[in-house]
Amino acid sequence: MAKGVVVIKNKKAVGVEFYHKGTLKSVSVNKEIILSAGALSSPQILMLSGIGPKEHLKSHGIPVVVDLPVGDNLQDHICFLSYYKTKELVFNSPNKTDSLWTLAQYLTTKSGLLATPGGIESIAFISTDPKRPEYPDLEIHGEDMLFNEDAIEGELGVDPKYAKYYSGINDINGFILSFNLLRPKSHGSVRLNSTDAMQHPIIDPRYLENKEDVESLLRGVRFSQKLTETKTFKSQGTEFFHKPFSPCLEKSKFDSDEYWRCYIRYFTLVIFHSTGTCKMGRTEDPTTVVDPQLRVKGIHGLRVADASIMPSIVSGNTNAPCIMIGEKAADMILGIKPPTPLSDM
Numbered sequence: 001m002a003k004g005v006v007v008i009k010n011k012k013a014v015g016v017e018f019y020h021k022g023t024l025k026s027v028s029v030n031k032e033i034i035l036s037a038g039a040l041s042s043p044q045i046l047m048l049s050g051i052g053p054k055e056h057l058k059s060h061g062i063p064v065v066v067d068l069p070v071g072d073n074l075q076d077h078i079c080f081l082s083y084y085k086t087k088e089l090v091f092n093s094p095n096k097t098d099s100l101w102t103l104a105q106y107l108t109t110k111s112g113l114l115a116t117p118g119g120i121e122s123i124a125f126i127s128t129d130p131k132r133p134e135y136p137d138l139e140i141h142g143e144d145m146l147f148n149e150d151a152i153e154g155e156l157g158v159d160p161k162y163a164k165y166y167s168g169i170n171d172i173n174g175f176i177l178s179f180n181l182l183r184p185k186s187h188g189s190v191r192l193n194s195t196d197a198m199q200h201p202i203i204d205p206r207y208l209e210n211k212e213d214v215e216s217l218l219r220g221v222r223f224s225q226k227l228t229e230t231k232t233f234k235s236q237g238t239e240f241f242h243k244p245f246s247p248c249l250e251k252s253k254f255d256s257d258e259y260w261r262c263y264i265r266y267f268t269l270v271i272f273h274s275t276g277t278c279k280m281g282r283t284e285d286p287t288t289v290v291d292p293q294l295r296v297k298g299i300h301g302l303r304v305a306d307a308s309i310m311p312s313i314v315s316g317n318t319n320a321p322c323i324m325i326g327e328k329a330a331d332m333i334l335g336i337k338p339p340t341p342l343s344d345m
């Protein structure tokens with residue numbers, strides 16, 4: 001039997017097993033259990049407890065309590081980075097932020113560079129999908145930086161193997177626009193690696209499996225190239241900056257769509273917004289794990305309240321929606337009714 005699980009008797013969640021300083025302990029519950037371990041761990045805990053895809057649980061020798069598509073529907077935001085050269089750093093630079101003038105400006109008027117958020121200074125949502133022009137499909141994050149190999153690897157998290165293609169680039173003034181795919185069509189899964197709760201599960205994100213995701217990011221590249229033609233970008237002497245990537249040049253002509261499709265497959269990053277693995281929805285929908293009250297289907301006294309319940313990933317950052325899921329779960333448990341919609345007032 002797996003350890004470190006939700007204990008279920010007669011289809012009712014009756015307790016939790018957990019490790020404390022290496023010792024397995026257990027607590028029993030009188031009311032209900034709320035599982036909030038996030039979109040990668042909540043499905044692992046449910047599967048270890050016998051709630052999950054029947055054949056997968058059987059393959060690990062776990063007795064099946066309820067056959068549910070736990071761990072399916074993994075969704076995340078991935079992004080493609082566009083680099084731009086400018087005459088000088090257009091947002092912040094160490095010279096400016098560290099200057100006495102900047103400090104005095106902040107201390108006296110609470111304005112100036114030290115009053116800016118730092119990191120991601122600008123955000124935009126754009127719609128590039130001709131089939132759904134009413135919805136944004138890409139979110140842009142704007143970030144200033146001095147380019148060099150270290151920044152590309154360290155700050156941006158590009159795999160060192162690929163970041164080295166930017167070697168020889170030293171401290172170029174510029175900024176980055178990150179094009180985040182808001183509604184990825186490629187969905188992955190979380191599965192058990194073993195019945196040991198201390199082992200990581202198998203995460204198979206299947207990024208870019210659906211070609212439409214590549215096409216969305218390609219439209220982002222073309223959008224990012226066009227931006228330099230605008231009056232504002234021109235006023236900063238902005239140039240689209242790209243060092244041709246030889247593995248893609250071997251297969252395609254530079255700057256062709258095929259070249260960028262290849263480049264996207266090498267340089268796309270994830271932004272850690274895992275969601276969807278305990279999908280919420282109608283009870284009769286075979287793809288759902290929890291009902292609209294976040295109760296695990298077929299089990300009494302067990303809810304899930306975290307990013308895993310999102311049926312589709314939200315079109316924006318996930319932290320605030322997760323807080324909202326927690327707040328809503330608390331209201332439902334306490335029996336607090338939702339506020340009256342404005343339209344009914």
Ligand SMILES: Cc1cc2nc3c(=O)[nH]c(=O)nc-3n(C[C@H](O)[C@H](O)[C@H](O)COP(=O)(O)OP(=O)(O)OC[C@H]3O[C@@H](n4cnc5c(N)ncnc54)[C@H](O)[C@@H]3O)c2cc1C
Nearest residue numbers: 036037038039041272273274306307308317318319320322
């Ligand atoms: C590096 C990084 C940067 C991010 N940046 C942003 C950002 O800038 N803006 C934004 O909106 N979102 C950001 N996110 C995403 C955001 O943090 C998540 O979407 C959100 O925290 C998910 O909330 P959650 O409650 O589902 O899970 P979590 O916040 O992951 O909470 C799950 C908790 O369960 C605990 N846990 C897991 N397994 C077990 C276990 N077996 N036993 C006991 N405890 C367990 C974990 O330690 C954790 O405390 C970022 C995420 C990462 C990883």
